[in-house]
């Protein structure tokens with residue numbers, strides 16, 4: 001395994017806006033690499049530079065050691081699955097797939113054989129002569145994949161290929177993509193703003209924000225050890241706490257005082273000293289609550305809190321509890337279901353507890369990122385309509 | 395009642411008939427009836443005063459065998475074809491350009507294309523006469539640039555007719571092609587390049603098929619009026635550049651023989667209508683096949 005695709009300090013400006021800001025990355029051959037980030041963070045722009053549709057203002061792109069920054073798109077061994085598939089509407093499925101070989105002057109027999117092979121790979125044999133306008137979303141997507149794969153690209157670029165599909169189909173296509181990747185073994189560069197898609201598919205993820213890379217790592221590294229409040233808030237939900245170290249216990253643990261919350265025990269992986277400010281991120285599923293005082297264990301934090309909101313979600317229950325200024329989100333897995341069990345209720349006083357190892361100290365912190373964390377509706381059962389926001393923007 | 399039940403497909407439903415009634419009436423009154431009248435008059439004879447007599451005859455059909463006609467028909471045909479080709483050839487790049495620039499620029503260009511229509515058609519043709527005149531500006535410039543010899547006439551030949559035909563009908567080609575190009579998804583060109591096509595190949599294999607409906611409309615919008623043009627060859631064409639339109643006008647106004655003019659006009663209509671009908675019919679067959687999955 002070696003670095004196959006390398007971005008070397010890539011920057012792309014649109015006027016004053018830096019759509020891609022000094023991005024350096026390297027991607028291993030044969031892996032699935034995801035670019036994950038909110039809308040408008042520059043993912044598509046980065047992809048378009050690899051495909052050759054945009055020229056970077058500075059920096060280089062290396063593919064297998066060769067500088068491809070200045071090559072026109074048709075000379076790059078890179079193919080793209082576009083966000084809207086961009087299938088040719090005047091051609092049939094089969095002609096769409098064959099297009100890439102036809103325009104480069106392959107022999108007719110070769111084109112036919114390869115097209116058949118691709119049709120088989122994506123299981124569209126029955127639709128070979130259909131018009132692409134008559135295909136379902138999933139079939140269109142598979143046509144787009146076959147059309148790109150027939151070129152035997154070194155790297156397949158996928159720009160939110162599942163964004164237009166419904167949830168069930170998305171999950172199935174995700175599995176198909178994964179299987180396909182195992183079958184053909186080429187490098188996938190997968191762009192998405194859906195964190196669960198990225199998590200389930202990727203070997204590695206790069207989280208982007210406003211044109212720059214926030215963090216690169218495996219899915220579990222990114223989830224468990226986010227390096228900034230942006231990553232922590234963007235990948236899954238989390239709770240942020242501000243405080244300062246007041247006591248270093250031993251080589252591993254320290255006590256952090258969080259204003260208006262209390263003193264909590266914390267795993268000190270950043271080797272902070274007394275007086276250092278701390279930004280702590282604790283995922284909702286790391287917390288637990290109970291009506292009875294939990295037994296004291298080494299490294300366990302226990303605080304008394306008031307329940308503010310409860311949302312039952314089948315697989316788990318979400319609670320929001322209040323402690324002075326803080327409103328903490330908790331995902332509690334269900335214990336064995338008992339009919340006579342008295343559920344925790346609104347305004348009840350309960351115990352909040354978690355393990356000191358489960359908090360994570362952030363190297364970089366930005367208060368704006370807290371707003372990304374999901375806030376519950378004030379009235380339960382009242383569905384917040386996101387469309388309202390849209391109307392305001394227009 | 396079920397909507398779109400199979401027994402209904404392919405048949406008109408009452409609402410549709412009601413909605414399209416005005417345009418059908420319009421077509422019947424202003425197109426079908428006059429056309430049929432022309433075909434009928436073509437088989438009448440003219441009396442000495444230029445009126446249409448009640449007498450049926452095949453004389454006019456025989457008159458089509460005039461020895462001057464083949465040349466005129468041929469000239470009409472090649473001038474119309476060349477005009478159509480040049481207008482489409484010019485219209486495609488303009489439409490492509492217009493569809494790719496920002497919206498503000500498009501509107502400006504659109505106004506520029508439409509502005510000449512504010513000047514009367516005849517006046518614009520006469521303006522061309524001035525331009526091409528031996529003492530005209532265009533002629534002088536071309537002579538000055540040594541592009542034409544001083545003694546070579548620019549006016550009163552088929553090429554002058556061609557130039558003015560192209561000038562007159564170019565907007566009618568640009569507009570439908572632009573309408574198609576505006577709807578074209580230009581990311582398809584990127585997809586084609588991504589698959590290894592050079593830009594020129596992408597244009598030919600993806601852009602042109604993508605706007606083909608616009609091109610066909612443009613072809614009809616230019617070819618049909620060009621076939622029937624009469625003012626342009628009359629003003630800038632001179633004696634040796636007659637088109638069928640001039641002959642029709644001559645029969646109607648000078649010879650006062652409306653039936654013979656009608657015969658010529660009818661023959662012209664047929665040459666336009668027949669291919670169109672055949673085309674429409676073949677389209678319909680295709681559509682039928684698509685709908686039912688079986689050839690009719």
Ligand SMILES: Nc1ncnc2c1ncn2[C@@H]1O[C@H](COP(=O)(O)OP(=O)(O)OP(=O)(O)O)[C@@H](O)[C@H]1O
Nearest residue numbers: 014017019037038039040041042043044045046193
């Ligand atoms: N051609 C362009 N001209 C000017 N600005 C552009 C252009 N293309 C993109 N941008 C800007 O660059 C930024 C990054 O855009 P990009 O399309 O890369 O975002 P993205 O991460 O792909 O978002 P999404 O998830 O919504 O697709 C955006 O702020 C966008 O407005």
Ligand SMILES: [Mg+2]
Nearest residue numbers: 043044083159
């Ligand atoms: Mg995008």
